[in-house]
Amino acid sequence: MNVRDIMEILEADIIWASETGLDAEVHTACGSDMMSDVLAFVKDQSVLLTGLVNPQVVRTADMMEMHCIVFVRGKVPDDSIIELAKERDIVLLKTRFRMFTACGRLYQRGLRGGCEKE
Template identity: 75%
Template sequence: MVVKDIIDILEGEVICEGNLDAEIKTACGSDMMSDVLAFVKDQSVLLTGLVNPQVVRTAEMMDMACIVFVRGKMPDQGIIDLAEQRDITLIKTRYRMFTACGKLYEGGLSGGTAV
């Protein structure tokens, strides 16, 4: 799956455009950034309901190419600027966390192995 597919599946709106052809292999859905940081997988997308700059910094440390804000949440300009500098795509979807994760899972994305 690539970032573009995620936008299609989640009927998402692109808030900040990075590389839309970046390959995405796994997904992680969480509002706790430390839980995200405990999960290391290559080429992941982060789904979150948390809207603050640390979401982008967490994605940066994890080499994530894309962040999805669920439930229609809109990041502010400071967050968008941070993502732009780091070439990270920001998407917002009107779906809630559970549904957004479910749709991506159905679309073929895995959450990786259980701990």
């Protein structure tokens, strides 16, 4: 699966993406609003789904080498967050779906989590 597939599954809009960002391969995803949990428990994730809209989301995704952040519930980051994602080449998407639904749709289509406790 690639980021473009995720965009389609979640009926998501692009906030920002590089020319090649939508073609990045993804194998796992994680949904969380607690970045400390992402740092503590997540391994080998490609996509982060969150309703949290602050710079720490991009910094966390960058530290975890994620390719894409999906903001749920139609959340839109401000320009400073978008600039940070551009600097780190992380695709930003937004979907109208709530976290539970977005994660469920991805899971149903074969995307799994890579969490230690799964």
